[in-house]
Amino acid sequence: MAAITTPTTHTLRALNPCPWLLSFRHMYPPSFSSSASFSPSLSTSEEEDSEHHSTLSSDSTPKPIKQTQSFYPKRGQTIELVCETLAFKGKGVCKVPETGFVLMCDRALPGERFLGRVTRKKGTYAEVVKIKTLTPHQDAVDAPCEYASYCGGCKTQHLSYEAQLKHKEQQVRELMMHVGKFSDERSDFPSIMKPIVPCANEFHYRNKMEFSFSNRRWKPREFLEEEQGIGNDFALGLHAPGFFDKVLDVNKCLLQSEPANAVLLAVQNCWRDQSLGLSPYNVHSHAGFLKHLVIRSGRDVHSGKPEIMVNFVTSAYKPDLLEPLVDKVSAIPEVASIVNNINTSVGSTSIGEVEHVLYGKATIAEMLRGLTFQISANSFFQTNAQQAEILYKLIEDAAGLRGDGSEIVLDLFCGTGTIGLTLAKSVKHVYGYEVVAQAISDAHQNADLNGIRNATFVQGDLNKIDENFGKSFPMPDVVISGSFSRLL
Numbered sequence: 496m497a498a499i500t501t502p503t504t505h506t507l508r509a510l511n512p513c514p515w516l517l518s519f520r521h522m523y524p525p526s527f528s529s530s531a532s533f534s535p536s537l538s539t540s541e542e543e544d545s546e547h548h549s550t551l552s553s554d555s556t557p558k559p560i561k562q563t564q565s566f567y568p569k570r571g572q573t574i575e576l577v578c579e580t581l582a583f584k585g586k587g588v589c590k591v592p593e594t595g596f597v598l599m600c601d602r603a604l605p606g607e608r609f610l611g612r613v614t615r616k617k618g619t620y621a622e623v624v625k626i627k628t629l630t631p632h633q634d635a636v637d638a639p640c641e642y643a644s645y646c647g648g649c650k651t652q653h654l655s656y657e658a659q660l661k662h663k664e665q666q667v668r669e670l671m672m673h674v675g676k677f678s679d680e681r682s683d684f685p686s687i688m689k690p691i692v693p694c695a696n697e698f699h700y701r702n703k704m705e706f707s708f709s710n711r712r713w714k715p716r717e718f719l720e721e722e723q724g725i726g727n728d729f730a731l732g733l734h735a736p737g738f739f740d741k742v743l744d745v746n747k748c749l750l751q752s753e754p755a756n757a758v759l760l761a762v763q764n765c766w767r768d769q770s771l772g773l774s775p776y777n778v779h780s781h782a783g784f785l786k787h788l789v790i791r792s793g794r795d796v797h798s799g800k801p802e803i804m805v806n807f808v809t810s811a812y813k814p815d816l817l818e819p820l821v822d823k824v825s826a827i828p829e830v831a832s833i834v835n836n837i838n839t840s841v842g843s844t845s846i847g848e849v850e851h852v853l854y855g856k857a858t859i860a861e862m863l864r865g866l867t868f869q870i871s872a873n874s875f876f877q878t879n880a881q882q883a884e885i886l887y888k889l890i891e892d893a894a895g896l897r898g899d900g901s902e903i904v905l906d907l908f909c910g911t912g913t914i915g916l917t918l919a920k921s922v923k924h925v926y927g928y929e930v931v932a933q934a935i936s937d938a939h940q941n942a943d944l945n946g947i948r949n950a951t952f953v954q955g956d957l958n959k960i961d962e963n964f965g966k967s968f969p970m971p972d973v974v975i976s977g978s979f980s981r982l983l
């Protein structure tokens with residue numbers, strides 16, 4: 496699960512570049528609010544890229560305890576624990592009863608009593624794996640996905656959706672209070688921290704999934720004997736929790752659409768055929784060809800039917816090697832685009848230095864709030880289009896635009912410009928700022944595609960602005976901060 500919020504306040508407090516921003520600060524200390532009064536948490540049921548937010552919520556932040564070393568649990572020790580709360584990335588937070596020492600456990604649910612084995616110590620806390628549940632959590636449910644107990648993709652599927660929402664909302668509330676410094680005793684706190692908005696679809700909502708090829712297939716302990724004879728030197732799937740070099744082989748993922756699963760299965764059924772000479776990339780030796788399989792889902796502008804983009808990320812350009820895969824995948828009716836990103840770096844990113852179109856179009860489309868957006872393999876797009884539609888409506892409501900075409904909107908961290916563009920029809924001009932050049936180019940194309948002429952998009956790093964920022968556009972009436980800011 497993940498919360499999408501826009502703690503704009505902190506962005507603007509940290510910018511501090513020019514008089515109008517200073518006056519915003521002066522007008523709204525410390526709870527600046529233009530569109531900043533908007534901070535809905537939309538549920539997308541999955542963990543977004545929040546590495547720098549992956550610490551515990553502040554109530555549960557591990558603190559060094561003044562105890563002797565012997566008080567710390569030992570590696571390999573089995574302890575009976577009760578999970579107290581859920582931290583980011585779905586980790587359950589537990590404490591050693593006598594000492595308060597913090598233990599983090601994947602898939603432990605608040606209220607659950609269980610036996611855990613200490614696997615590793617990490618400074619002020621230790622990690623534990625659950626061995627056996629002694630008393631289940633009252634909101635525990637059977638996870639629908641067969642991989643849910645092991646996969647690094649979903650960590651809270653075995654918690655009812657209502658309970659997931661409650662915990663997510665609590666995490667955002669704590670962020671707003673402890674990082675954002677908004678007291679929940681303020682009378683206007685409900686307008687700053689709005690209620691969570693559940694997603695109508697618990698599954699099949701995600702329009703982008705990135706699977707990794709690997710030469711190290713990871714299997715849960717209980718399957719090690721069962722599957723003897725099956726090779727461990729290939730896998731296509733999602734990473735094992737906490738491992739960049741071990742991949743859980745999966746044939747389907749409940750987060751993505753059915754046509755996207757058809758693509759995954761078609762690739763799974765084909766790529767291991769040794770006669771094809773396809774090798775998974777080895778993240779240690781840096782040998783091997785296939786790195787990632789990225790599947791994006793959109794909709795055909797005319798028919799509204801699903802369309803799929805398949806992106807093979809490889810370490811070299813060898814289209815002949817990919818041909819059998821392209822043949823299989825292009826036979827799936829919804830597949831409208833197959834591209835090949837060539838990534839020669841040793842890192843694990845899926846963004847290529849060069850891209851080749853192997854089949855169909857270079858982009859797929861998605862529609863939001865009456866506008867059409869072209870999505871290329873590497874451009875950012877909200878991963879849950881259904882929730883993005885709701886989010887953008889909330890933004891428009893929170894912006895409280897007069898609608899007379901007189902206002903200026905500043906869209907910070909604008910990505911491909913989607914938020915600003917959905918507001919453009921009601922305002923005088925939209926100014927968008929974004930660091931990724933490709934996203935800015937997509938934003939311009941999206942403006943053209945929708946006949947929008949009153950939007951300007953500028954590439955730049957918002958971490959590096961100076962007092963000149965703000966001189967190149969008029970004072971905005973509405974400021975949108977579409978990102979967790981690293982300016983904090």
Ligand SMILES: C[S@@+](CC[C@H](N)C(=O)[O-])C[C@H]1O[C@@H](n2cnc3c(N)ncnc32)[C@H](O)[C@@H]1O
Nearest residue numbers: 875908909910913929930931956957958977978
């Ligand atoms: C979560 S996306 C939101 C994009 C867009 N507002 C939307 O809702 O579709 C955050 C965006 O912030 C951009 N970004 C991150 N750090 C940045 C920085 N220092 N300066 C400018 N843009 C940045 C990213 O490239 C990304 O496009």
